[in-house]
Amino acid sequence: MRNDGRTIAGVAYGIGAGALWGLVFLAPELVPEFGPLQLTIGRYFFYGLFSLCLLAPIWHKLKPLLGRREWLALGWLALTGNVLYYILLASAVRLGGIAMTSLVIGFLPVAVTIVGSRDKGAVPLRRLIPSLALSALGAVCIGWQALAGPASESVLKQVVGLLCAVGALISWTCYAVGNSRWLMRLDHVSPHEWNMLIGVVTGAQAVLLIPLALALATESHAALAWMKLAGVAAAVAILCSMVGNALWNRMSKLLPLTLVGQMILFETLFALIYGFLWEQRLPTALEYVAFTLVVLSVVSCLAVHAQPRSNVSHAAAPPYSDAHSQKGS
Known part of the structure; x- marks a missing residue:
């Protein structure tokens, strides 16, 4: 097919993003003395700082292209995809464990794919049912042992x-x-620039959370502990937020939303692999089954999208993407 190259590249970007994003599950384990809010502020402060440095030379070019709608979208995406998501994720890992959190987050492909199936020109949901079923079964296997075992x-x-x-x-x-729909409609802003813009807005939101973190602080930490937090936060910001998000945005420009959803599975897979390395153990039989189901889910979804179809296009306009000025309103 003429789009095979785009699909292969998109999947490669998705795997790369998942490999980097899986590292975020390790961050709470690396600095256990700090809470989810402190981790979130540290990660996104550095994300915003690095993004600001990269955007500064081209700000004069980007500023006229961003209107009120774009800034509102950036604020909403920064909150839902970064600040709020990471606070909730880190809290879930701390309170319920990595396995339980992976189980729930493992249903992201199902949720995103179902939403994407409503887009104009998307692969019909009925053709994606086998892939969704494999995805759900894989997610259940990932967290089953932790949920069935004695609670700690x-x-x-x-x-x-x-x-x-x-x-x-x-x-x-x-x-x-x-984010996927905004990337499709923003021809005047590259995925890399969009990622940096989200980073700047996310950094501003993180700064606003500092007074709350100070008010909720119940214990003091040594200077060495703060330096360790800064190192972990900076590393996660660069690898996960900057490079990982950049790969994800490139993928989102190449793949339809129904296939984008399946790519999220790689974050769960790599998170578990890193967890096994951290715990210095091999996967159990049930975890091996989960890996197999996840791989089959992605492969079956790719097979469905590779079948000839007359009206399916990854660039199909979403239901609400009517024409709008490049400079916004």
Whole structure:
């Protein structure tokens, strides 16, 4: 097919983004003395700072292209895809564990794909049911052992952790869908520039959270601990937020939303792989089954999109993407 090259490149970008994003699950383990809010502020402060430095030389070119609608979208995407999502994710990992959080976040492909199936020209949902079923089964296998085993925390903590994970699922689904659609309609702003703009807005939101973090602080930390937090936050900002998001945005320009959803599975897979390395153990039989189901889910989804179809185009306009000025309103 003439779009095979675009699809292969898009999948490669998706795998790269997942490999980097999986690292965020390790961050709470690397600096356990700091809470989710402090981790979030540190990560996105550096993300915003680095983005600002990269945008400064081209700001004169970008400023006229951004209107009120674009800035509102940037604020909403920064909140749902970064600040709110990471606070909820880190809280879920702390309260419910990595396995339970992975189980819930593992349903992201299902949620995004179902939403994407409503787009004009998208692959019909009925043709994606086998892929969605494999995805759901893989997610269930990933978290089954932790949920079936004895809980190490109180029931209340488990429930709150589960609610945080569900909140993270909803938050990032909104981001994935909204970001993909905005990238399709923004011909005047590159994916890299859009990523940096989101970074600047996210950094501003992180700065606004500093007074809240100071008010909620219950213990002091040594200078070495703060330096460790800064190092972890800077590394996560560069690898996950900047490089990972840049790869994801490139992928979103190449693949339809129904296939974009499947790419999120790689974040869960790599998060588990890093978890096994951190815990210095091999996957269990059930975890091997989960890996197999996840791979089959992505492969089956790719097969559906590779089948000839007359009216499907990854660049099809979303339901609400009517013409708008490049400079916004």
